[in-house]
Amino acid sequence: MQHIYYPYGDFLSDTKQLTQKIDWKFDAIIAIARGGLGLAQLLGEYYDLRAVYGINTIGYDDTTKLEAVKVFNIPELNDAKEVLVVDDIVDSGDTVIEVLKVLEQTYPNVTFKIASLFYKKSAKIAPNWYVREAKEWIDFFWTVDMKKNDNATGK
Amino acid sequence: MQHIYYPYGDFLSDTKQLTQKIDWKFDAIIAIARGGLGLAQLLGEYYDLRAVYGINTIGYDDTTKLEAVKVFNIPELNDAKEVLVVDDIVDSGDTVIEVLKVLEQTYPNVTFKIASLFYKKSAKIAPNWYVREAKEWIDFFWTVDMKKNDNATGK
Numbered sequence: 001m002q003h004i005y006y007p008y009g010d011f012l013s014d015t016k017q018l019t020q021k022i023d024w025k026f027d028a029i030i031a032i033a034r035g036g037l038g039l040a041q042l043l044g045e046y047y048d049l050r051a052v053y054g055i056n057t058i059g060y061d062d063t064t065k066l067e068a069v070k071v072f073n074i075p076e077l078n079d080a081k082e083v084l085v086v087d088d089i090v091d092s093g094d095t096v097i098e099v100l101k102v103l104e105q106t107y108p109n110v111t112f113k114i115a116s117l118f119y120k121k122s123a124k125i126a127p128n129w130y131v132r133e134a135k136e137w138i139d140f141f142w143t144v145d146m147k148k149n150d151n152a153t154g155k
Numbered sequence: 156m157q158h159i160y161y162p163y164g165d166f167l168s169d170t171k172q173l174t175q176k177i178d179w180k181f182d183a184i185i186a187i188a189r190g191g192l193g194l195a196q197l198l199g200e201y202y203d204l205r206a207v208y209g210i211n212t213i214g215y216d217d218t219t220k221l222e223a224v225k226v227f228n229i230p231e232l233n234d235a236k237e238v239l240v241v242d243d244i245v246d247s248g249d250t251v252i253e254v255l256k257v258l259e260q261t262y263p264n265v266t267f268k269i270a271s272l273f274y275k276k277s278a279k280i281a282p283n284w285y286v287r288e289a290k291e292w293i294d295f296f297w298t299v300d301m302k303k304n305d306n307a308t309g310k
């Protein structure tokens with residue numbers, strides 16, 4: 001599969017575009033770790049929300065399906081009623097589906113919506129808002145920049 | 156107070172420097188939200204650790220002191236025994252002190268150490284590892300880049 005490098009500059013302009021698409025008012029942000037962490041940080045600053053929480057998932061082998069997703073560290077939402085769940089990419093959709101299921105079970109009176117930078121059309125669920133369709137393998141800057149010996153690419 | 160802009164490129168090279176300083180093996184990372192989120196994401200990728208968790212704090216007025224810090228969303232650490240707690244800056248030190256206190260109370264058998272990009276010498280606690288001394292007000296890229304109209308600075 002072709003790899004495309006996704007530098008900080010593209011991330012920044014895409015995150016700006018994402019904020020232009022999100023026509024919804026929310027009072028907290030949940031980042032699916034690790035992919036959604038940096039995105040949630042920028043969005044939290046932009047929307048002036050200190051309520052930026054993490055949530056974790058782990059894939060494990062299940063006897064009935066190839067891979068199941070376990071969700072943990074479900075955040076305490078305090079008074080939040082509308083919550084934006086963010087991730088870098090909605091790929092198969094398995095993670096987002098499981099995260100949403102667990103969040104909605106835990107907080108039946110809270111509305112959760114999904115925003116991501118990338119979305120693969122073959123995913124089992126579509127995010128409410130996204131910026132780009134993923135057709136290649138994406139080398140996100142947060143994954144690859146630390147492994148490079150020079151710093152030029154990141155600037 | 157003088158402001159200095161802290162762009163992504165500096166963040167990347169400082170985060171690389173931080174990894175050269177950290178002479179310790181750890182099995183999980185906790186990001187103090189929001190400041191530590193992006194840093195934790197890069198470190199998690201670099202050290203190939205999926206165990207990257209968030210923790211939240213909120214400042215509130217106390218009758219006895221000017222401001223107290225409440226810590227919430229204490230992560231489930233699973234089997235982690237050595238945990239790196241990260242933040243962008245150790246400023247007064249109040250947040251880190253309270254976070255450490257709560258984590259050590261919750262997990263008496265886990266060792267927690269602190270890493271930050273910036274450290275103010277007047278803080279009440281020093282991080283175990285840091286890269287720069289903070290002498291000015293720092294405009295972190297994740298705070299200011301989203302509010303700029305062009306994307307040039309972030310590249």
